[in-house]
Amino acid sequence: MSFSHLGLSDKVLAAVAAAGYTSPTPIQDQAIPHVLARRDVLGIAQTGTGKTAAFVLPMLTLLEKGRARARMPRTLILEPTRELAAQVKEQFDKYGAGQKLNVALLIGGVSFGDQDLKLTRGVDVLIATPGRLLDHTERGGLLLTGVELLVIDEADRMLDMGFIPDIERICKLVPFTRQTLFFTATMPNEIRRVTDTFLHNPEKIEVSRPATTAATVAQSQVSCSREPHEKRELLRRLLREAKELKNAIIFCNRKRDVAIVCKSLQKHGFSAGALHGDMDQSARTASLDQFRKGELPLLVASDVAARGLDIPEVSHVLNFDVPYHPDDYVHRIGRTGRAGRTGTAITIVCPADFKSLAAIEKLTGQAIPQADLPGHDASANEAVVEAGAPAAAAAGRSSRSRSAPDKGGESYARGGKRESRKPRRSGGDHQRHEAPAVTAAASKAAPPPSIGRTLAPRREAVSEPGDHSHLPAFLLRPIRARG
């Protein structure tokens, strides 16, 4: 199988070959001919399936003809986060280097004026997050009446983030006759409503969900008390003792904890950077760039980094917190073990997390084994297993089927009020549906109860701040870098 039969132009084929790709992924193979035939496409695909190139490559071929007019972009791509938007732009820069294309990025957090200037010069490809795009249209600096092709990417995530009303507004600003490419990982009712309204006789392409969690990722959990201080200490131990750690993303549930954990690691001599949505855009970009280049081995991040970001060669994912929503776990650990490489995912679990953990094990259909950490006090975890086992068993009786991708359907069905930008994801909806039996391991017999034991005794410090004797050199902070 090669790219040559898909109908791409010679220029694009040359760029693909130069990038070292020889065979298309299933979504590329199926979508590209339809895009080139100017059909609408509904692509149901996860990130990591080669989805971006599935629209970038044919768009480059289509854009070889024609020229952009001032303030009237020819194509428009909508992305849920700034980082994803920037990542798509990189793909255009990479594969479109041989073409004189004007590609503009309209995202928040950066200068409005520069973007406006670029729009006046005419753009072939406009890549945007919804808020900033609407800002430009409302100020009159941007006309969407010349858009020939519209891409809506990560639609279900936009739904989670409350962007659907914005998407609908934007869809009404582009010509009715445009071509639309629509990508989503799942099809909840609210998304189905959007596709029914805005797609014309779409070609539906569904690529098999990559096994929810890649087999190349070794998963484990480590118990801990909920004391932030002890969690940070455990995190340091995990980093020190991790095998074959090259670099790691450390996920926290809250932005403030991202900042705290990052600072703490730095204080203890680790070379770490932070990434969350309250940082200014230049700092976000800087952290991500340094991490990608390998200059920064540790990235402490919120779920802004959980989905879609392409960071090759992440050896470890560490969940400082168990994510609230099981899908987020799958996305987080999907940052490692990519492209057939091996990866390691370790999750720190406190007693209060048993529900979230049971939901994760049910979603992935596999129990997460305890990490082997000699001397680590597991007493805090006995409460977890004890409380978690009945929950997992109950889940086996009444949970949803994983073959039904439109999870939480009814919870999305109502609403649609413009002013409500709140996510409508209903927590705990997994309790209401039915599902396959939970794995044997997850429902294994619970150990004897240890009632009332929620806090592990304070462990002896593994090392004092400033004692970096066991820390590999590359994990150390360079002297007087990054205050």
Place this chain on the structure above:
DNA sequence: AAAAAAC
């Protein structure tokens, strides 16, 4: 519960 996204 939290995060994300416009000034």
